[in-house]
Amino acid sequence: MNKNGVMTERDRVTTQSNPLPAPAPKATEGDGAKFKPQGFFSIWHGCSFEGWIRLLASRPPMHWTRLHKIASITALSLVNSFSNACESAIYGRKIARQEINHTPVFILGHWRSGTTLLHNLITLDPQYTFPNLYEVMFPANFLLTERTVTSLTSWLIPKTRPMDNVEAGFDLPQEDEVALVLLSGLSPYLMLAHPEDPSKYERFFELTDVTPAELERWKERFLYFVKKLTIKHDKPIVFKSPTHTFRVPLLLKMFPDAKFIYIYRDPYAVYNSSIHLRRTMFAENGLGNVVNEETMKNETLSIYSHCMETYERTRNLIPHGNLHELRFEDLEVDPLGEMHRIYQGLNLDGWNQLEPKIQKMLPELTRYRKNSFKMDENLMRMVYNRWKPWFERYGYPSRLPEQQVATADR
Numbered sequence: 001m002n003k004n005g006v007m008t009e010r011d012r013v014t015t016q017s018n019p020l021p022a023p024a025p026k027a028t029e030g031d032g033a034k035f036k037p038q039g040f041f042s043i044w045h046g047c048s049f050e051g052w053i054r055l056l057a058s059r060p061p062m063h064w065t066r067l068h069k070i071a072s073i074t075a076l077s078l079v080n081s082f083s084n085a086c087e088s089a090i091y092g093r094k095i096a097r098q099e100i101n102h103t104p105v106f107i108l109g110h111w112r113s114g115t116t117l118l119h120n121l122i123t124l125d126p127q128y129t130f131p132n133l134y135e136v137m138f139p140a141n142f143l144l145t146e147r148t149v150t151s152l153t154s155w156l157i158p159k160t161r162p163m164d165n166v167e168a169g170f171d172l173p174q175e176d177e178v179a180l181v182l183l184s185g186l187s188p189y190l191m192l193a194h195p196e197d198p199s200k201y202e203r204f205f206e207l208t209d210v211t212p213a214e215l216e217r218w219k220e221r222f223l224y225f226v227k228k229l230t231i232k233h234d235k236p237i238v239f240k241s242p243t244h245t246f247r248v249p250l251l252l253k254m255f256p257d258a259k260f261i262y263i264y265r266d267p268y269a270v271y272n273s274s275i276h277l278r279r280t281m282f283a284e285n286g287l288g289n290v291v292n293e294e295t296m297k298n299e300t301l302s303i304y305s306h307c308m309e310t311y312e313r314t315r316n317l318i319p320h321g322n323l324h325e326l327r328f329e330d331l332e333v334d335p336l337g338e339m340h341r342i343y344q345g346l347n348l349d350g351w352n353q354l355e356p357k358i359q360k361m362l363p364e365l366t367r368y369r370k371n372s373f374k375m376d377e378n379l380m381r382m383v384y385n386r387w388k389p390w391f392e393r394y395g396y397p398s399r400l401p402e403q404q405v406a407t408a409d410r
Helices: 051-057 064-097 115-122 133-137 144-154 177-184 189-191 212-233 240-247 248-254 266-286 293-317 328-333 337-345 349-366 377-393 400-410
Strands: 105-108 239-240 260-264 321-327
Touching: 051 064, 051 239, 051 337, 064 144, 105 115, 105 144, 105 240, 115 239, 115 260, 115 328, 115 337, 115 349, 133 177, 133 212, 133 260, 144 321, 177 189, 177 212, 177 240, 189 266, 212 248, 240 248, 240 293, 248 293, 260 328, 266 293, 266 377, 293 377, 321 328, 321 337
Parallel strands: 105 239, 105 260, 260 321
Antiparallel strands: none
């Protein structure tokens, strides 16, 4: 580790031991990022009737303007329960007998750190598979219903995601945490129903403060989902959920030989993009009407610190050669070179198959336009003061006037 606290090649497999400073933010927060509707489906449309009743019993804040959404979720939960029962009758024994034949790959990193870009690039490799949007939305019946339902309802899915300009679709990679909240009810994504009550969801980040019964249920539900993906695809699965960044010890117990890729990004960019993500996701998936802005900002600051601290405390548990770390800015500038370094660092086969696919995508990656955010000095100072250890750890400058940085250090 160098004097700035940045990891060196000797410390671990990484893409760059002395990263260069990232570009300055476009210098009033949130302006410039447009809100786009998510379409008909919310995360809760994947609930079974039992899961929906359990969620309602937790007394999430609701508002009359969401009654149409609540009604449609209730109706679809009955359909889901029927479909779940049918799939269980047809595939239940096969799922129970299924072995997990392949070592998974987990992409780690805080939300808005580039995990989606990384997921989309590595899953271009035909040797891998991934959970898609339909599979995570309807995790208990996709083996039975996916082909029919997607052919009838794909038009309901917007062409891009509501929080950014990334392409969306039932068949494209998605976070498995969506499946876990629907299958187990034990997930931080319960925050979408309880945006101002961390007591409803904070235990489910690390899963160290849950009861033994809850932990067993979470593990059983995750393995159930992995088995179903194995039945359908029979390939190594690449999982991408920022929540897994909190769970390295548990994931290693379940999958001792798993590979991990960790990506990090300029904290200023992460903050701005995370606030936009929360506004969008709460608006599209919440059952209430208004989320307090200060609560949202404080939660964003707190969860980021929790994520970084937990990862740094547990990353050394990962066996040598099974972890690779990289900067988002490096991946954005040189996706081909960074992906090659990942394959070398983790000793992955298949680079010859992936390389031409990434080369073909390079013009599209160049054209992609990220959301634009503005950030004034007061906000920058607040973020820097709260996240200073991570600016230093990952080698990002404060970009504050020298006098302000000195004041912040006192």
